[in-house]
Amino acid sequence: MQIIITGGAGFLGQKLAKALLKNPIEFDELLLVDVIMPGVPHQDERIVCKQVDLSDPGVAETLIRTDTGLIFHLAAILSSHAEKDFDLGWKINLDITKQLLEACRQRKPGIRFIFASSLAVYGGSLPKEVNDTTALTPRSSYGIQKAMGELLVNDYTRKNFVDGRVLRLPTISVRPGKPNLAASSFVSSIIREPLHGEQTICPVDPGLGLWLSSPDTTIANFIHAAQLDPAQLGQWRSINLPGLGVTVREMLNALEKVAGNSAVGLIQFKTDPAINNIVGGWPGQIDNTPALKLGFKADLHFEDVIHQFIESDRSQV
């Protein structure tokens, strides 16, 4: 069986590839594709890396083979970026998703199709408890595009063109590396930069509630989603991945416990209205129950999430 990861050069794509090489799922080839050439995450002859632009006509179809069994569709234009470059957001976040689904339908119906959606599909005036029955009224183009992608995957699944599973990701923290073009980039920066002894800016109010998942937990949930039997899933395939609800203040308290007062002192508060608009509209708490019942996992304490980052940071050096 061939497994495909789109967005294979990204942080999640690379981390997912590494986890798959530990053989939770049997496969013969793991194809990483991205607009920039994906790095080889680990020496393994089953890995193939390709630099392709999935938005070029016909490209999606060239990737799907008769032995393709599983696609992780992670490629995306992130929230702030999609807000600034409206056309690019539509092209990558919606059109490519359609083209990939269509390629599956044409070349090999029934492929397990894992679509990375986001809590950004929620927005506007939300009830106290957001859950699977809450209407999606996103206030960002990224959220709109992801919500439309979810509908697509669900319809292609109903028609048996793919066996889709939509994962609504919480905000991922702590991401390694540099800030990215997600409006939620600060959710990692306010931990990562101080741990590296660097100054950083927090663009939101410390009282803001966030809904988080650590990188390790997120990757474990991706692999779990791919292993679930269709019979375990309902007809509607959009799943709110479990998260950890914390305020920015609670994150900083955890940072202080782990790294001391001086670390927190490196954070400057300076409100950014554009970021506040987007991230402030996301839910800070979502009902975890259905996903936990399906066997997905959540992080329990933000201190543990910080320790996870420190360990993984150390092993990179």
Place this chain on the structure above:
Amino acid sequence: MQIIITGGAGFLGQKLAKALLKNPIEFDELLLVDVIMPGVPHQDERIVCKQVDLSDPGVAETLIRTDTGLIFHLAAILSSHAEKDFDLGWKINLDITKQLLEACRQRKPGIRFIFASSLAVYGGSLPKEVNDTTALTPRSSYGIQKAMGELLVNDYTRKNFVDGRVLRLPTISVRPGKPNLAASSFVSSIIREPLHGEQTICPVDPGLGLWLSSPDTTIANFIHAAQLDPAQLGQWRSINLPGLGVTVREMLNALEKVAGNSAVGLIQFKTDPAINNIVGGWPGQIDNTPALKLGFKADLHFEDVIHQFIESDRSQV
């Protein structure tokens, strides 16, 4: 000002045009477009009819002028048709909507854009009372495409590319003419055909609840939607038009009162699983309150709806 009606050859398009000629809204030109040449609903020099395929590249842009102020986007592939011809459904119900919105954005941002959506955006396991906060999990491609169109119109509105208003139409009854390719076509047939002395088939259980709007009420609501000030509308522009909740049995009781026992005797019950699947998944009752507050109207008694049909049928002869 120019007004455009897409789907201008259809029953609703023609009826809307006639209502607009009574000047509830001032305009200089009323352009009716459709894939078949729209009839001239009434002799009036302000009417222009064009036969165009909106799915042809570039066509949408040729329609929008600097004096275009209002578009009623009614063109659609109906539910059973979109279920049978998957590709055509996407092309007409989603792609054309995007192309029209894009043409507005490029040629004249801010056009009032009325999008005909449908109660078919609801489906799957629904709560007892469906309302604006209910998640959209449609179980038909038509419903999925309309739900995606709604998201599009909302995002283009948030960006000020159009001034969008999404109207989720109840099932319209009693439509004149012949059965169409909507899964709900029977909702008109079971009244219309017996009134014409013709036999017909009811493909669903008499206990099934339906959510209806008469043609006159629907057209009045379209015109009301076009007249609402943006300040009266919230940020989220999807509106559940008010409806009348009745069971098939209640409809037939009303028919009996109006036209006697012999009319009802012309109806044969024969379940059609495909139609049951689609229409049975739609809500039979939606919370009317927000729309009534905005000044939209609902029909109150199904007997009146039958009389409305008889009157309009008589005036056509």
